[in-house]
Amino acid sequence: MAERTEQHRERAADGARIPTVIADDVHIIYKVNGGSRGKGSATAALNRMLRRKTAPGMREVHAVRGVTFVAYRGESIGLIGSNGSGKSTLLKAVAGLLPTARGKVYTDGQPSLLGVNAALMNDLTGERNVMLGGLAMGMTREQIRERYQDIVDFSGINEKGDFISLPMRTYSSGMAARLRFSIAAAKDHDVLMIDEALATGDRKFQKRSEARIRELRKEAGTVFLVSHNNKSIRDTCDRVLWLEKGELLMDGPTDEVIKAYERETGR
Numbered sequence: 001m002a003e004r005t006e007q008h009r010e011r012a013a014d015g016a017r018i019p020t021v022i023a024d025d026v027h028i029i030y031k032v033n034g035g036s037r038g039k040g041s042a043t044a045a046l047n048r049m050l051r052r053k054t055a056p057g058m059r060e061v062h063a064v065r066g067v068t069f070v071a072y073r074g075e076s077i078g079l080i081g082s083n084g085s086g087k088s089t090l091l092k093a094v095a096g097l098l099p100t101a102r103g104k105v106y107t108d109g110q111p112s113l114l115g116v117n118a119a120l121m122n123d124l125t126g127e128r129n130v131m132l133g134g135l136a137m138g139m140t141r142e143q144i145r146e147r148y149q150d151i152v153d154f155s156g157i158n159e160k161g162d163f164i165s166l167p168m169r170t171y172s173s174g175m176a177a178r179l180r181f182s183i184a185a186a187k188d189h190d191v192l193m194i195d196e197a198l199a200t201g202d203r204k205f206q207k208r209s210e211a212r213i214r215e216l217r218k219e220a221g222t223v224f225l226v227s228h229n230n231k232s233i234r235d236t237c238d239r240v241l242w243l244e245k246g247e248l249l250m251d252g253p254t255d256e257v258i259k260a261y262e263r264e265t266g267r
């Protein structure tokens with residue numbers, strides 16, 4: 001892995017912690033077309049497209065409501081909350097993939113979002129996808145070639161045969177998720193965001209990825225992890241943000257927040 005550079009230190013020369021992400025009163029609103037009053041048929045939608053009309057009754061989903069926090073170098077932050085509470089939306093906004101309706105997100109460096117749905121090409125081989133994924137993260141061909149074997153070994157894709165030379169559509173969902181994680185984890189990120197990646201893959205792979213997350217943290221980036229698995233969060237994160245209905249309910253040390261969450265949800 002890359003050597004620690006000046007820029008990768010956890011603390012500034014005066015000993016102050018270095019912020020990597022600042023979310024200031026962030027609001028995210030999705031606008032949903034034709035959410036559907038009326039029949040919402042395909043013909044009606046086609047008609048609207050042809051006439052360039054906006055859908056009647058455009059609806060809004062206010063997914064994130066006034067979230068504020070500061071993340072620092074060397075932190076690993078878990079995002080928890082019930083289904084639909086806004087975790088993935090918040091990460092997408094931090095990654096710059098969704099505009100804020102109000103408020104601002106400031107980041108140091110380019111955040112990388114690794115979702116279980118990260119776009120790899122199903123018809124291409126695992127090998128080609130390693131190359132594409134690496135290039136998409138800003139690595140050079142040379143760097144990817146250097147790390148290629150590590151990526152494949154880490155993913156464990158070839159443990160049961162030569163799967164890396166087969167198209168990704170032949171992979172199980174666990175195998176595909178492992179390859180996505182392995183590609184993303186090959187680079188030292190300033191801010192790495194992982195959406196449920198650890199929920200997939202078997203226990204052995206989860207252990208390996210948890211270890212890699214700890215390593216990435218040591219290399220002084222900031223890691224965000226969205227997960228419904230409290231154990232993964234406990235094993236990996238030192239701080240947790242708890243979202244409910246788009247609002248930040250609690251922000252604090254992992255143990256405190258998870259305990260409060262478990263009391264509330266009975267899980």
Ligand SMILES: Nc1ncnc2c1ncn2[C@@H]1O[C@H](COP(=O)(O)OP(=O)(O)OP(=O)(O)O)[C@@H](O)[C@H]1O
Nearest residue numbers: 030032061063081082083084085086087088089090
């Ligand atoms: N593309 C979209 N268009 C419209 N609404 C959306 C879209 N994506 C998410 N939403 C809505 O935004 C809200 C937050 O969703 P989000 O996926 O961020 O929640 P989450 O906490 O990540 O959920 P989960 O734990 O189920 O993955 C939900 O009400 C959801 O219906």
